[in-house]
Amino acid sequence: MSAERSYGGVPLTRRREERRERLLAAGVELFTSTGYQQTKITDLCAAAGMSNRGFYQEFDTKEALLLELYVRTNQLAHDHVSHVLTTLETTDPAARIDILIDVYLGAVTSDPRLARLNYVEAVGVSPAVEALHVEWVGRWSTLIEREADRAAEAGFAPRRDFRLTAIMIVGAITGLLREWQNHAARYPTPEIAAEAKALILASITRQV
Amino acid sequence: MSAERSYGGVPLTRRREERRERLLAAGVELFTSTGYQQTKITDLCAAAGMSNRGFYQEFDTKEALLLELYVRTNQLAHDHVSHVLTTLETTDPAARIDILIDVYLGAVTSDPRLARLNYVEAVGVSPAVEALHVEWVGRWSTLIEREADRAAEAGFAPRRDFRLTAIMIVGAITGLLREWQNHAARYPTPEIAAEAKALILASITRQV
DNA sequence: GGATAGTGGTAACGAGGATTACCCGAATAT
DNA sequence: ATATTCGGGTAATCCTCGTTACCACTATCC
Numbered sequence A, B: 001m002s003a004e005r006s007y008g009g010v011p012l013t014r015r016r017e018e019r020r021e022r023l024l025a026a027g028v029e030l031f032t033s034t035g036y037q038q039t040k041i042t043d044l045c046a047a048a049g050m051s052n053r054g055f056y057q058e059f060d061t062k063e064a065l066l067l068e069l070y071v072r073t074n075q076l077a078h079d080h081v082s083h084v085l086t087t088l089e090t091t092d093p094a095a096r097i098d099i100l101i102d103v104y105l106g107a108v109t110s111d112p113r114l115a116r117l118n119y120v121e122a123v124g125v126s127p128a129v130e131a132l133h134v135e136w137v138g139r140w141s142t143l144i145e146r147e148a149d150r151a152a153e154a155g156f157a158p159r160r161d162f163r164l165t166a167i168m169i170v171g172a173i174t175g176l177l178r179e180w181q182n183h184a185a186r187y188p189t190p191e192i193a194a195e196a197k198a199l200i201l202a203s204i205t206r207q208v
Numbered sequence C: 001g002g003a004t005a006g007t008g009g010t011a012a013c014g015a016g017g018a019t020t021a022c023c024c025g026a027a028t029a030t
Numbered sequence D: 001a002t003a004t005t006c007g008g009g010t011a012a013t014c015c016t017c018g019t020t021a022c023c024a025c026t027a028t029c030c
Helices: A012-035 A041-047 A052-058 A062-087 A093-109 A112-121 A127-153 A163-182 A189-205 B012-035 B041-048 B052-058 B062-087 B093-109 B112-121 B127-153 B163-182 B189-205
Strands: none
Touching (some): A012 A041, A012 A112, A041 A052, A062 A093, A062 A112, A093 A127, A093 A163, A112 A163, A127 A163, A127 B163, A163 B127, A163 B163, A163 B189, A189 B163, A189 B189, B012 B052, B012 B062, B041 B062, B062 B093, B062 B112, B093 B112, B093 B127, B093 B163, B127 B163
């Protein structure tokens, strides 16, 4: 009857949470090393230190686990970036872009596995994942578009429709990071950041 | 004994070729509708109008079929682009970039399925496919880098290392096309082309 | 025209793996 | 202390699909 019974001094909800976390961690690890498709439920459970059954207690399918990881990563980075940007309400366009890039790259390059997860493993897995991707590209593009508009307002860039430009910028960064995580000898992050910033500036301030 | 026997008036090699083509066509169709992972050997054979056995006569695995499709698409586009560019040996940087984009986009947008195949279905499938991806990103980047260098020689852009810029440009176009093929209401190709050209110009000629 | 060898289809085999039924042990309640 | 219920591990089930052995058919050769 009691919805909340303790085992080993730990309440159910907490244990469930911890198991969920362990499964998510196992997902990051295995999806990015073994590969998403090749990873079996059993593998995840073994890595998370639990039995097969444990998995189904937390997730319906392997895909559900991937979806959660994908959303988490993006949500986290997005929250972080937009929080910092709203805090900076006052600064000039170039500085805002600098911050944007530093924060985003900081989030995604801190763990190369996250980059791989986002840009490689989570691609083309299923319609659901693809839909999520579209959603997030949209969200990131909108964020960049807003910055561009704001730069235009400030007379820093010409006024125009920045939608496609924003999409390309998102693609450019995605592509760069996908490449980055693929190489053992990685380009140093500052170099990448500098390039990204320069490309954004150039494509926003371009005349035409 | 005779290595070449005709059946139904058609020699073996030709029949094999035709079957291979039909399988490749089936691959494009099914990989981009059903999805690569979800497509079964049997499906491919059914779509190609042959029995299961026929598949193994031409390919070892489904992955081999995908690899061939991937290489074909890229090779074709690359040959086309670089041929046109070498033909234009004389023209100015901006015009060369125009042509480059027109030819590339022409090749990849002529059939939206090819875009989906390249940018979605063939991602994260296996180490082999991933290796191929790295190779082709490298090739395209090099091509763009060369154009940038050439522009710099001509005094049209500052001299610098364009490697990362080139990688980002490839990513930008990839991202744009991935987005493009995902939406039923597609951005018109000319608009996309114009954006791509502008972004390349801006990121190559940027000061710094 | 019969013999022979190349071709391709059918169907069965078997492995891999997701899913879940069952059971044991642990923790509370009386 | 014992009954009762919850939690979790093991292991069997079941199904899907890749793979291939075998057979029937057809075209050439003598």
